[in-house]
Amino acid sequence: MSQKKLISVIATRSQGGSVIKSLLNAGNFKVRALLRNPDSEQSKELGSLGAEIVKCDIGTDSKEAIEKAIAGSDGLYLVTVFWNYMGKESEVGKKAVDAALAAKIGHLVFSSLAPANKISGGRYHVPHFDEKNAVEEYARELSKKHPEFKSSFVYAPFYMQNFNTFFKVQKGADNEYSLSLPVDPSSKFPLDMADIDDIGPIVKGIFSNPTKYAGLSVPFSGSALTGDEIAQAISKNSGKPVKFNYVPTDIFAKAPFPGASEMAEMFAYYNEFGAFDKLNKDLGKELTTLTTFDQFLQKNPIQFN
Incomplete structure (x- = not known):
């Protein structure tokens, strides 16, 4: 029996x-x-499944500490959370990439996003996209200089889970339900969405074939729907009529919650360029059967306010 590969994973939820x-x-x-x-409940849960638990915070730990934490691993799954580092995401990500190279990791898989500022010719500034892509470009350069250090990239679109968190269906004063989104009805790009739980099988597939996926960006999308189609799907699965309410991005940017202006820029970028630019959306489908929005709603009923 061949020896099992050891993969270190930044264990975001x-x-x-x-x-x-x-x-x-x-x-x-x-x-x-x-x-x-x-010592968290998440750590205990992952430990009970058979994962080795190691203390590591890529945001505050030194490169040397991260290198020590991942030493002996064959691969590293790296995910950076923009909101945790606020303006330092690319710095944190590059530090982790440096640690992976120093630890002689053979295969890095990084959760990236499109360079919105570059693709839009400077019109849209979406830091949590652009900073991730800066990490991707850095990893690509290191892989060119060090061919033994393979790097691959996975691209997640809008999470279907957002409809039970940030973008909930709302009940109005008229007792009617509506879903408000900055998804422009005139856009030629429907909103790409994914059940984020699908990322696990995709990353597993990438780690299973590092030679095939070295240097590749793998996007995935279970459904691409207009705002009206999203509302119709929720109506069908819930049995409650839900109408779509288009909120222009300039109005959405003024919403009273942190990050509203950046989210507005993201949707403006989506509306004009789509989630994946020229990437091959079929790559994700090759690695797993992706969850459609209807299937997601059946497993995760929408919580109505």
């Missing part, structure tokens, strides 16, 4: 948890979960 579970379920990987708090 939405992406890291799915990746860890998929790798462990595959049977031919060992997993080291890197967490800021090794």
